[in-house]
Amino acid sequence: MCQSCAASAAPDPLPADASGPSGPFRGLSRRGLLAGLGLGVLAVHLPTGSAAAAEAEAEAAMVAAAAKNGAWACPALGRFPAGGHYGAPRGGASHAGQDVSNSTGTAVHAAAAGTVVRRSWGGGLPGRTGNALVIAHGGGQYTYYGHLSAYRVGLNAKVTAGQRIADMGATGNVTGPHLHFETHTGRLGTTVNPVSFLAARGVDLAGGWSRIDPGASGATVVVIQHLMNRRGYDLVVDGAYGSVSADAVKRFQRSQGLTADGQVGPATWPELVYTLRQGADGSHVRALQAALNKRGAALAVDGGFGSVTTAAVRAYQGANRLVADGEAGPVTWRALTG
Numbered sequence: 001m002c003q004s005c006a007a008s009a010a011p012d013p014l015p016a017d018a019s020g021p022s023g024p025f026r027g028l029s030r031r032g033l034l035a036g037l038g039l040g041v042l043a044v045h046l047p048t049g050s051a052a053a054a055e056a057e058a059e060a061a062m063v064a065a066a067a068k069n070g071a072w073a074c075p076a077l078g079r080f081p082a083g084g085h086y087g088a089p090r091g092g093a094s095h096a097g098q099d100v101s102n103s104t105g106t107a108v109h110a111a112a113a114g115t116v117v118r119r120s121w122g123g124g125l126p127g128r129t130g131n132a133l134v135i136a137h138g139g140g141q142y143t144y145y146g147h148l149s150a151y152r153v154g155l156n157a158k159v160t161a162g163q164r165i166a167d168m169g170a171t172g173n174v175t176g177p178h179l180h181f182e183t184h185t186g187r188l189g190t191t192v193n194p195v196s197f198l199a200a201r202g203v204d205l206a207g208g209w210s211r212i213d214p215g216a217s218g219a220t221v222v223v224i225q226h227l228m229n230r231r232g233y234d235l236v237v238d239g240a241y242g243s244v245s246a247d248a249v250k251r252f253q254r255s256q257g258l259t260a261d262g263q264v265g266p267a268t269w270p271e272l273v274y275t276l277r278q279g280a281d282g283s284h285v286r287a288l289q290a291a292l293n294k295r296g297a298a299l300a301v302d303g304g305f306g307s308v309t310t311a312a313v314r315a316y317q318g319a320n321r322l323v324a325d326g327e328a329g330p331v332t333w334r335a336l337t338g
Helices: 030-037 051-065 194-199 219-230 243-255 283-294 307-319 330-337
Strands: 098-101 107-109 114-121 131-138 141-146 164-167 178-185
Touching (some): 178 194, 219 243, 219 283, 283 330, 307 330
Antiparallel strands (some): 098 178, 107 164, 141 178
16 A cells, blocks of 8 residues: 555646646536536535525536536456555645555556646655645546556646556555545545445446436447347437437336336346356457447457457456456446446
8 A cells, every 4th residue: 555645735736738628628618517526526616696606506516407417437446455545644644545455566547538748757746655646637636656667658748538548557665566546526636435435336346237317328338328229218319318228228227127217236236147258249248348438448349259359358357457368347347347
């Protein structure tokens, strides 16, 4: 685990172009940005009863409802080491993130879309790790990835949720290889508990199944729609988890004796996925190919589980320290969709 990595005074704010109007979310409205990222509710101080206050309240309700919207992903697979939790004592300070232990070279993924704004020893933050990356996600949200053994993206690179950005390592003051992961809100330097932060956005940092709510959009919704089509629901695969897809999921949940709430989570995913291997063909393979593409595989989503898809499954399994047998079973699905 980290021997330092203590929270300290916030550094100078980043330039405006790192995450502001000219940054990775240029052209998005505030409403669109919040809905897309699943950010926490903003504190506003507007006259009670004003139209602006009513709009802000409606916006906050929309954000809360769409928090588990597929915009966030688990940054790394591994275990939580003893003493590596957020707030653990570090001399006269406290641990600023959550440690996830695995072997050197394990894949590290972007937790959400954004721009790489720091790529250096310690990430430009005091009392931190060895090689580090900081990603700005807009709206005052940042994630920090430390103790890296290798970088896989450059400074100022635009990244997508789930993209491989680095390799786990043991650079800096550590007792063994792991990822030191932080979440910052409001400004870079103001940390919050990464476990609860991601949980509120449908991600289990400990490596469990994701939670995707109606209203979500993106690659993980595409995966769900392909899997539902394999179950006979004939959905349009558009990546939008609207009322038609949500109603179909509720019907599927009822058919499996599950709570029909429309959330695709730890109870629904295991019933929805298939164990797949080379030679399979159909919408469930398209779902697998879409999930692998979210992690950077660049496959043709053609529904054919041939040698290229097998190689992509093995590569993903190996990079994430899973059994690299080329078979997509529940463990591999859980990691891919987390």
